[in-house]
Amino acid sequence: MLQLVMGFVEDPPDREAASLVCRWWHRVDALSRKHVTVPFCYAVSPARLLARFPQLESLTMKGKPRTAMYGLIPDDWGVYARPWVTKLAVPFECLKALHLRSMVVIDDNLAELIRARGHMLQELKLDKCTSFSTDGLRLVARSWSLGNSGSLPTLLPDEVRKLKQLSVLPLVESTKILPYDQLMQELDVSNVQFAAGRDLTPDQLNNMIEILSDWFGTSDSLLHQIQEKIKWADTMSDVNKKHRKEFEDRVEEAKKSIKADIDIRGHDDYLSESVGIMDFEEDRVRPKR
Incomplete structure (x- = not known):
């Protein structure tokens, strides 16, 4: 009886507490856990x-x-x-x-x-x-x-077909070229013309055509937007290159101007220093009165 009652106690802390009551309960817990x-x-x-x-x-x-x-x-x-x-x-x-x-x-x-x-x-x-x-x-x-x-459990026909399709994956992993005959054998498809429309019933055809048309229109619009973005990116890239070239030219021109200014100032300083030395020599050799 205790073993039957203990079987309804599923919470681990409760089972642990029950096993600490006595040796008999401890044994029953061990056998019924x-x-x-x-x-x-x-x-x-x-x-x-x-x-x-x-x-x-x-x-x-x-x-x-x-x-x-x-x-x-x-x-x-x-x-x-x-x-x-x-x-x-x-x-x-x-x-x-x-x-x-x-x-x-x-x-x-x-x-x-x-x-x-x-x-x-x-x-x-x-x-x-x-x-x-x-x-x-x-x-x-x-x-x-x-x-x-x-x-x-018993599988539905669609589930069986999906399992057959999944069975092709190991074949693809083991070889780069999968013979068409072997593929048909693995998928249990003997008539390709019949297999072409087995997943699509006639009453679903119009809906499928509409969905594919919408998908084509959306894809075409998306490609057009991507092309516009590419053109805009190319234009901005050319503008940035032009601005960078102009900036580099201005920097180079500024460098040349600064260098020329330094060269001119250095020459004038040399001439003024030379004139000062000549005046000093002339004063030294001039006789005192």
Whole structure:
């Protein structure tokens, strides 16, 4: 009975308070707890968490503290997910959701997790985690889709077509030239003439023509405005160049004028100094009366 009642208590502080009542309540809380959030991955060991809550269905694990967002913690500081993945891979038979935040997760960790828990894991979140690649994510996606294909909802024809179109993206990444026959095979299109209008019904044709006409008019007007702006910019550039040339010419003329003035003044000073010396010599050789 207590275990049934405890199952309705979902608030973590209330569960923690209930677990402190007595050993029996502590044990019931351990067996009925479905979700646990570990605020710091080094706050508790994986073995301790396994022993405390053996029936977990959802686990949220946080790595680097918030100070890492401001560059106060080096990149190779730690918070590796490997110890947790190794412990969580086998014992937690009920684990369905795993949320890792700000931790170092490599592709081998994802592969180990998928091998052990891929048949049960329904949700995997890697929030602000590093060191994994698209190969690891592709492994997760492939394992989940194959293992849970029976539980997937039925897709509409439009959704199936979109998925086929998305399947072309890996082909484009792997090769620069995509043969037309291969493209038709991937998209499941055998008749190009039929495929040309399959996304547009006849009653939508007039509306589509009107929309395209408006778009063409708007584009033409926008291009005209851009050309006018380009002409105005070229005109202003020429005016600025002209003003700059005139300014440089005035500066150069002022420099020449100042230099010529200095040269003339220096020559006059030399002549006046020479006349003064000659007068002094004449006074010195003149006999006294």
